[in-house]
Amino acid sequence: xxxxxxxxxxxxxxxxxxxxxxxxxxxxxxxxxxxxxxxxxxxxxxxxxxxxxxxxxxxxxxxxxxxxxxxxxxxxxxxxxxxxxxxxxxxxxxxxxxxxxxxxxxxxxxxxxxxxxxxxxxxxxxxxxxxxxxxxxxxxxxxxxxxxxxxxxxxxxxxxxxxxxxxxxxxxxxxxxxxxxxxxxxxxxxxxxxxxxxxxxxxxxxxxxxxxxxxxxxxxxxxxxxxxxxxxxxxxxxxxxxxxxxxxxxxxxxxxxxxxxxxxxxxxxxxxxxxxxxxxxxxxxxxxxxxxxxxxxxxxxxxxxxxxxxxxxxxxxxxxxxxxxxxxxxxxxxxxxxxxxxxxxxxxxxxxxxxxxxxxxxxxxxxxxxxxxxxxxxxxxxxxxxxxxxxxxxxxxxxxxxxxxxxxxxxxxxxxxxxxxxxxxxxxxxxxxxxxxxxxxxxxxxxxxxxxxxxxxxxxxxxxxxxxxxxxxxxxxxxxxxxxxxxxxxxxxxxxxxxxxxxxxxxxxxxxxxxxxxxxxxxxxxxxxxxxxxxxxxxxxxxxxxxxxxxxxxxxxxxxxxxxxxxxxxxxxxxxxxxxxxxxxxxxxxxxxxxxxxxxxxxxxxxxxxxxxxxxxxxxxxxxxxx
Amino acid sequence: xxxxxxxxxxxxxxxxxxxxxxxxxxxxxxxxxxxxxxxxxxxxxxxxxxxxxxxxxxxxxxxxxxxxxxxxxxxxxxxxxxxxxxxxxxxxxxxxxxxxxxxxxxxxxxxxxxxxxxxxxxxxxxxxxxxxxxxxxxxxxxxxxxxxxxxxxxxxxxxxxxxxxxxxxxxxxxxxxxxxxxxxxxxxxxxxxxxxxxxxxxxxxxxxxxxxx
Numbered sequence: 001x002x003x004x005x006x007x008x009x010x011x012x013x014x015x016x017x018x019x020x021x022x023x024x025x026x027x028x029x030x031x032x033x034x035x036x037x038x039x040x041x042x043x044x045x046x047x048x049x050x051x052x053x054x055x056x057x058x059x060x061x062x063x064x065x066x067x068x069x070x071x072x073x074x075x076x077x078x079x080x081x082x083x084x085x086x087x088x089x090x091x092x093x094x095x096x097x098x099x100x101x102x103x104x105x106x107x108x109x110x111x112x113x114x115x116x117x118x119x120x121x122x123x124x125x126x127x128x129x130x131x132x133x134x135x136x137x138x139x140x141x142x143x144x145x146x147x148x149x150x151x152x153x154x155x156x157x158x159x160x161x162x163x164x165x166x167x168x169x170x171x172x173x174x175x176x177x178x179x180x181x182x183x184x185x186x187x188x189x190x191x192x193x194x195x196x197x198x199x200x201x202x203x204x205x206x207x208x209x210x211x212x213x214x215x216x217x218x219x220x221x222x223x224x225x226x227x228x229x230x231x232x233x234x235x236x237x238x239x240x241x242x243x244x245x246x247x248x249x250x251x252x253x254x255x256x257x258x259x260x261x262x263x264x265x266x267x268x269x270x271x272x273x274x275x276x277x278x279x280x281x282x283x284x285x286x287x288x289x290x291x292x293x294x295x296x297x298x299x300x301x302x303x304x305x306x307x308x309x310x311x312x313x314x315x316x317x318x319x320x321x322x323x324x325x326x327x328x329x330x331x332x333x334x335x336x337x338x339x340x341x342x343x344x345x346x347x348x349x350x351x352x353x354x355x356x357x358x359x360x361x362x363x364x365x366x367x368x369x370x371x372x373x374x375x376x377x378x379x380x381x382x383x384x385x386x387x388x389x390x391x392x393x394x395x396x397x398x399x400x401x402x403x404x405x406x407x408x409x410x411x412x413x414x415x416x417x418x419x420x421x422x423x424x425x426x427x428x429x430x431x432x433x434x435x436x437x438x439x440x441x442x443x444x445x446x447x448x449x450x451x452x453x454x455x456x457x458x459x460x461x462x463x464x465x466x467x468x469x470x471x472x473x474x475x476x477x478x479x480x481x482x483x484x485x486x487x488x489x490x491x492x493x494x495x496x497x498x499x500x501x502x503x504x505x506x507x508x509x510x511x512x513x514x515x516x517x518x519x520x521x522x523x524x525x526x527x528x529x530x531x532x533x534x535x536x537x538x539x540x541x542x543x544x545x546x547x548x549x550x551x552x553x554x555x556x557x558x559x560x561x562x563x564x565x566x567x568x569x570x571x572x573x574x575x576x577x578x579x580x581x582x583x584x585x586x587x588x589x590x591x592x593x594x595x596x597x598x599x600x601x602x603x604x605x606x607x608x609x610x611x612x613x614x615x616x617x618x619x620x621x622x623x624x625x626x627x
Numbered sequence: 628x629x630x631x632x633x634x635x636x637x638x639x640x641x642x643x644x645x646x647x648x649x650x651x652x653x654x655x656x657x658x659x660x661x662x663x664x665x666x667x668x669x670x671x672x673x674x675x676x677x678x679x680x681x682x683x684x685x686x687x688x689x690x691x692x693x694x695x696x697x698x699x700x701x702x703x704x705x706x707x708x709x710x711x712x713x714x715x716x717x718x719x720x721x722x723x724x725x726x727x728x729x730x731x732x733x734x735x736x737x738x739x740x741x742x743x744x745x746x747x748x749x750x751x752x753x754x755x756x757x758x759x760x761x762x763x764x765x766x767x768x769x770x771x772x773x774x775x776x777x778x779x780x781x782x783x784x785x786x787x788x789x790x791x792x793x794x795x796x797x798x799x800x801x802x803x804x805x806x807x808x809x810x811x812x813x814x815x816x817x818x819x820x821x822x823x824x825x826x827x828x829x830x831x832x833x834x835x836x837x838x839x840x
Contacts, residue, residue, distance in 0.1 A: 399731025401645070476683055
């Protein structure tokens with residue numbers, strides 16, 4: 001049994017196995033340099049083992065020398081891969097020192113092939129057989145080659161390099177890696193060098209077994225890397241767990257996830273995303289495919305949001321709501337948000353999540369609709385309080401028209417009509433018709449259903465329109481109405497009808513308060529003033545009994561009323577409308593009796609001119625007032 | 628004597644003009660006033676005709692005008708017009724003696740009819756007042772003695788009894804009786820009695836100096 005052959009063959013095959021295991025790792029992931037260097041070292045070690053076996057079995061000096069030379073090439077390869085491994089695995093080690101080692105070792109290849117028999121021997125005189133592991137192996141007797149000092153120096157420096165790198169790694173905190181790699185590499189490298197010096201300089205006669213030392217280093221490195229593999233396996237387990245959790249979560253929340261790797265052009269979408277956008281579970285999709293499912297009207301907005309985020313706006317984040325078409329021809333509202341990841345200021349990755357907000361959108365629409373209905377009901381209610389006075393306002397001109405017409409008929413029948421008088425009658429009829437029409441138009445604009453239209457409004461005109469509506473009622477109740485608006489007040493931003501509704505409500509309430517208190521002074525003042533540079537404050541001040549402290553917030557609650565009739569929604573609706581404008585509505589008591597209801601509105605930016613009130617709508621069926 | 632005039636009071640100019648046009652075209656004589664206070668200031672004591680007034684006006688409204696008129700010695704009849712009436716005001720107005728309460732958009736026949744009734748009422752009232760004045764004048768023409776005798780006659784006393792009560796001759800009583808009848812322009816005691824009643828003169832009013840009752 002040739003134990004030498006067996007052992008050295010085992011060394012070679014073990015190394016080749018390890019190389020075979022680790023090389024594919026690097027092939028799969030080109031950044032796994034340690035795996036590459038380990039593979040190379042393992043191959044080099046296997047080659048070295050083969051050469052050592054050949055040396056031990058050499059029968060002639062020529063064969064010995066040939067194997068020796070080949071062995072040096074293997075050593076060179078091993079040295080390079082060790083430097084590479086230490087650098088890439090421990091991520092430390094002085095570069096200049098490493099390069100020095102590499103250069104020196106490479107330099108030894110020249111004398112290896114050109115000077116004498118090999119790097120170790122200038123001349124081999126004879127071979128001797130010595131007993132080793134129960135066999136006879138060859139050792140050489142000859143003249144040592146001084147060039148091998150360069151090689152041995154290189155090995156010494158290699159040991160230094162590894163020590164230094166390990167120390168840095170130890171300091172950094174990678175203690176176990178430093179100890180394993182640093183310790184074994186140093187030990188075995190130094191051991192190998194020591195043996196080589198002893199044998200080749202002739203101090204000892206024994207076969208070279210450097211490959212065994214190298215094997216030790218290979219095992220240490222493989223052990224370190226295998227730690228990574230074990231770690232990776234446990235990470236895989238954790239990843240699977242995590243993925244399970246996420247799938248559960250996204251399913252429960254009906255979310256869809258996606259990741260788009262811009263650099264490599266790959267796109268991943270979760271099953272939820274496919275479902276939400278309406279893709280089948282096997283279609284190939286990309287970011288563009290998502291866009292193609294977005295509703296035509298929303299597509300530009302979505303594209304813009306993506307491109308702005310991709311350029312770095314808002315730290316690369318985007319958030320948007322849009323519709324996608326469903327397979328049955330309907331549409332679904334989705335909310336998507338995510339971000340772009342940047343490397344060197346270029347977008348390299350896009351991650352996003354989307355969810356189905358159709359029910360909440362529908363609820364939002366319904367809420368808006370209901371709010372509009374309530375506001376409308378509030379308008380109808382407050383107009384109802386003015387109904388008597390407004391009916392009077394209309395009946396006056398209508399009665400006058402009737403009388404004028406009757407008078408004209410009598411005049412015409414009598415045959416001696418005064419044309420001038422008739423002309424005057426016709427003119428008066430026209431004027432009265434316009435008067436009645438104006439009242440109806442004002443009522444109509446308050447009573448019809450209304451889509452919100454925000455624009456810059458002139459406060460003076462707004463208040464005057466409202467006063468015109470309330471004046472008849474105030475006159476009938478003997479309440480004085482006064483308007484105080486400074487000429488230079490800025491325009492406010494808001495919806496005309498809604499603001500008039502608020503004012504109507506506040507004035508109607510003020511008049512009711514005055515009636516209730518039955519004081520001598522029956523005044524309502526409507527004032528407006530600037531508040532800071534960005535808002536305007538409007539107040540309705542009455543001379544009623546004031547509001548009890550405890551109720552100053554309660555009165556704005558729904559269904560709060562101290563009157564026998566009425567919904568009690570007036571102030572609640574008014575507050576909602578004011579707050580929708582970005583303002584505040586509150587109540588204060590006035591010294592000397594009475595209350596003031598005040599609200600703020602945002603001033604319109606300076607360069608927006610105030611809009612004149614729209615020309616009243618005239619239509620033949622103006623008398624049909626829809627409630 | 629002035630002509631019976633419809634006095635129109637309304638704060639709404641076009642209403643005022645239109646209603647006055649109609650009334651003039653229908654043959655009435657009209658005077659217009661833009662407010663109740665102006666009417667009260669300008670109207671003469673012996674104004675003839677009626678008042679047509681709007682109910683709701685700033686300052687004194689129609690009902691205030693009605694109250695003010697009620698304090699006057701010869702109040703003109705009132706017709707109310709309104710753009711929008713409520714029951715409470717209607718009741719107050721009618722209780723206060725208004726001739727009618729109409730909506731401004733009522734048919735012209737209703738308005739003209741109400742005006743005619745009001746004018747008629749005023750005419751009757753004026754007539755009654757003048758008759759009353761005339762009656763009172765006649766009674767004032769009686770002397771003290773004659774008044775005494777009259778009160779006894781009204782109590783149904785016979786001439787003899789009256790003579791006894793007053794301590795004068797029966798013939799003197801008869802003489803007074805004739806003078807009374809002549810001055811008052813009546814021929815029978817029944818007529819005398821009725822005239823006295825109409826004039827508001829009653830037996831109890833006349834001072835009596837009963838002798839030995």
